[in-house]
Amino acid sequence: AKVVASPIELCQFNGISRRDKTAQQKPMIEVISSTDFQVLSCINQIKQNMFLQFPERRLIQYDCGKLQTLDVLLAQLKREKHRCLIFTQMTKMLDILELFLNYHGYTYVRLDGTTQIVQRQMLMERFNSDEKIFVFILSTRAGGIGVNLTGADTVIFYDSDWNPTMDAQAQDRCHRIGQTKDVHIYRLISKNTVEENILKKANQKRLLGDLTIDGGSFDVNYFKKNNIRDLFDQSSTLEDIVRERNEYQQKLDTSRTTIAVAATKTTTTTTITNSSNPDSNLTLTQYEEALAAVEDETDRRAADELNKEVRNE
Known part of the structure; x- marks a missing residue:
């Protein structure tokens, strides 16, 4: 008859008891756990930094009430087959709007202070001729003279300029000769600010x-x-x-x-x-200079170029 040895006997046959095997494996387990903990700590720190610098796109619209309102507004305008212009003063805000529009899958084009005049004309013609483009995001001060965006019938001011003339010029870029639709203007304002x-x-x-x-x-x-x-x-x-x-x-x-x-x-x-x-x-001039001092260099150059175009017109 065949006799099967017990696990303890097998361990003893190999020259090592079960207790000795456990004692021999314990230090190695401690070393591995310590190493893994350090590695995981480093990875976790990197992950946290990435979340701070590159937040998840799905969480962007929950950072402020304006983006939540804009989400609902754009969804309604999309269903009703409208086309929109979204104006903001800051180029950094344009970057945030790009992430927001990409996450929701909206087709868009962008114009800011770094856009060359030739490229500006191409973007305008493309937006006016292609109805598949839903949104045109641009800086309030970067449009300049001669910007004609009659392909849109809705203007959204994400933030308001302290100078009402700048906003008036911006909304006129949509309501120009050749516009056959009613133009609706929305202005997003945070209350008690x-x-x-x-x-x-x-x-x-x-x-x-x-x-x-x-x-x-x-x-x-x-x-x-x-x-x-x-x-x-x-x-x-x-x-x-x-x-x-x-x-x-x-x-x-x-x-x-x-x-x-x-x-x-x-x-x-x-x-x-x-x-x-x-x-x-x-004076008003001193007030303008104070505001220009805290603006980004790109926005300041765009404002200077716009003022030159207005004076030369």
Whole structure:
């Protein structure tokens, strides 16, 4: 008969008891575990750094409320077969919008301050002729003169420029000769932020700019020190902006009527000044220079090129 040896007997037959085998393997297990732990720690650190520098695309839209709102808005516009222009002031924001659009699978083209004039023309022609391109993302200041994007019927301002003229020029690039559709304009504003107050000041500045009188001379240095401090005042809301806009419009209409009557009686030059705060001597030019100092070099060059094109027109 064949007798099968027990595991203990086999270990003893090989010259090593089970206890000796366990004792011999234990140090090796400890070395391997220690090495693996160090390797895993290094890999985990690299992985965490990658998540910080290169976050997952699916999480981008949850970083801020604007991207979440933009996600819903673009989905609706896509279903209704609209085509969009998305404006932003910063080229870095264009990079984020590219990641956002790539993740959702939207077809798009991009124009920024580094785009050459010849390439700019090619991008415009391609967008206007190819209805498969859903979105055109571009910098508010990079478009310049002669940009005609009548292929779009929707304009989205991801952020507002402190100068309302810049936004007006941007939206006019869609609403030009040859446009056969109604143009809808959306402006994304974060509530209770500096951005909301900037929009308020921009609307007031635009309404003041509507005061035009033949033969009159106006010195409206609107952006005073106290106005700049107001940008950080969180007491005003979007409802206040709309209400104050209507009040300003009524005041402007009254001012036009009063000054028109006065102009028929006297030829004295009218000057509007603000003497309530003599220390508030920050001019509009100084305000522009302060904003330019904190902008990226690419955005600053794009703004300079746009100003040159406007002056040469």
